[in-house]
């Protein structure tokens with residue numbers, strides 16, 4: 001996994017509550033057996049005029065001009081600003097894969113759906129929960145100023161606004177450590193292999209019917 | 213502080229018995245007893261295992277079945293799947309399970325079906341277990357007193373490789389529904405009413421235990437319907453305490469413990485309920501006697517109301533974000549603010565999905581349909597049993613004939629029009645009475661308009677061509 005320490009990038013506003021994972025990456029694209037290549041179909045139904053199918057050449061599809069990510073001012077955005085309960089719905093990890101593949105490294109929202117929130121960390125995306133009032137303010141600033149950028153500093157756990165003002169955010173220590181060092185969960189867990197084995201031995205004695 | 217240990221919730225007990233180790237910040241390694249696999253969220257996990265040269269920790273802890281992509285029309289093998297991409301996913305599951313030696317109930321096996329129907333049906337899901345699956349409706353299995361999480365594909369791989377899941381403990385929430393349901397009011401109506409009350413984010417960060425008289429009275433299959441939609445209430449985990457019904461349900465199933473093991477297991481399971489003095493972080497109380505048959509009118513499961521109610525008016529909503537949500541939903545759904553739910557026409561009917569495709573659901577729908585016909589205005593009515601065994605059972609009871617005579621299509625098991633990954637799709641602009649769990653935009657097909665209801669209500673809507681209070685057709689009184 002890539003390391004994440006600090007990022008300064010354009011912010012794109014996704015001004016809707018309860019954006020679900022079906023919207024983030026429609027189900028027809030879940031048929032892929034790969035982890036990559038979902039970026040062109042991120043928010044597919046909102047982004048294109050036609051109905052997207054896997055295997056299409058996305059470069060020639062008609063774009064919905066009014067959709068936020070199609071507007072020139074938000075090109076190259078790496079920070080997505082969102083409303084409450086972002087990522088609700090199906091547990092598909094294709095949602096963070098699509099966001100990441102598109103180029104988003106950070107999602108800021110007043111709240112996230114649990115599974116999506118977890119899936120982000122596992123794919124090198126930093127989801128940041130901020131107070132609704134602050135998120136609202138960031139939306140206003142993003143709309144007001146073309147090319148609006150934020151700096152996200154994971155080391156200092158701070159977001160720095162263009163005027164230099166800082167917004168502190170909270171992040172689980174373990175998740176932060178993994179992101180900062182680009183660590184993969186499985187490798188970390190297997191460092192405790194003997195502990196798992198010891199647990200399993202003891203557990204098997206108590207629950208023999210769970211082992212065939 | 214008193215020296216008396218505090219009572220534990222069911223969730224606390226299940227959690228405590230599976231903690232392998234815990235970090236200072238609360239992140240724990242939880243031992244996982246069972247993993248269910250299906251074709252959509254497993255290929256990348258198997259790919260990851262192979263790339264890193266890792267092996268599954270415990271082969272016998274995993275069971276697989278294809279469900280999301282399988283056709284529900286007649287077919288005999290994965291080669292028959294027309295859509296090449298669907299076919300590849302199903303074949304990839306076959307290949308991966310074969311490669312790693314994992315049990316698969318594949319196409320053509322009578323045990324194949326929707327993973328959340330198959331698990332309990334085979335006794336693969338047992339009380340007291342921790343169980344995961346790369347699918348958010350894994351909450352279903354909590355109906356048996358198992359700690360069941362939906363997980364992402366990275367976690368599928370993590371569990372395959374380590375038999376553990378990295379987790380932080382959630383908060384405890386009790387949804388207590390006392391009183392008695394009135395006749396014609398079903399488990400689906402109960403969970404839709406709960407979601408209508410607490411909202412789709414109401415359970416975020418919590419494990420929900422469903423307690424109170426209504427769940428005590430409910431069948432185990434009914435409890436599955438309720439726990440299934442814990443995720444639509446924002447909670448990854450739904451739970452119901454183990455009681456005699458649970459044990460009776462599990463007994464004799466193929467993967468259930470046998471002989472001496474059975475007695476030991478039953479003894480262990482007797483503790484799987486929240487202690488009387490357990491403390492919940494959040495408690496929601498409702499009166500079961502007040503719950504009416506429900507119909508969703510919008511594009512989120514919380515956009516739901518009584519069948520005799522009306523579609524809301526966004527102008528009456530004070531919160532501008534909510535008002536905007538209602539407005540957008542009404543536009544998508546093609547509904548007028550303030551119209552009666554019973555005036556919404558129904559063009560399609562779908563009875564199926566991991567929420568409502570078990571034998572009791574099929575019997576309930578059949579009871580409404582017996583001797584009746586699907587309205588001429590209904591373009592398609594599908595009934596899709598949750599597994600090959602459910603289908604077989606229904607056929608043995610002659611239920612298939614009732615559906616076919618009424619004008620339903622009697623299909624093969626799979627997820628089908630719940631999410632339309634196979635060929636079963638709801639066309640754009642059409643209204644569907646669906647027993648599934650999600651009414652998001654495009655969920656059942658691009659532009660499709662889903663209304664979530666119980667199997668009884670779906671059957672009733674099929675007969676009259678619009679939503680109707682099923683109780684008027686059941687002679688139970690309203």
Ligand code: SF4
Nearest residue numbers: 349565566627630631
């Ligand atoms: S029936 Fe629907 S909700 Fe259930 S597992 Fe299948 S697609 Fe998911």
